[in-house]
Amino acid sequence: MVLHLGISASPAPGHTSAILNELPERHEFWTASSSNPRENIEQAVRVLGGRLTSGEPGELVAEFGSRVGFRLLGGYIGNARRRYPIRMSVRIEIRTDGTRQASVTMKSNEGWYLVRLPMAVRLFDDRSDEILHALRSATEAAGGGRRTFR
DSSP, X not given: OOEEEEEEOOOOXXXXXXXXXXXXXXXXXXXXXXXXXXXXXXXXXXXXXXXXXXXXXXXXXXXXXXHHHHHHHTTTSSOHHHHSOEEEEEEEEEOTTSOEEEEEEEEEOOOOOSSBOHHHHHHHHHHHHHHHHHHHHHHTSGGGOOOOOO
């Protein structure tokens, strides 16, 4: 079961948001059925072009896209969705019943702007959907087998 805990700071369609600290953010969690969900998530991150960075113990932190590339090339040229900068943290917890729960927090890492265009929020939504789909698929693989991600 997937539960959306919320997507915040998305302005209404066709509007811009001049509030500087309200970057798009998303929180989700699900039950992971693979035997080694952390390893499966690390593999999925690499396949999707993400970079694993250091995190707290028990936490996996990854970055996707490029702030500089997004600012220089913008959201309208080439594959802007892949270039959109996102920072993600993942925690895998083993619950008392033995199941593993994956908790994911994704935040825009595009940086400071005077005005945020709705296009940037749509790119965040599209890219975060793609990443979350791949992570869920990776952790649902029975026995943690090799999977192909889009």
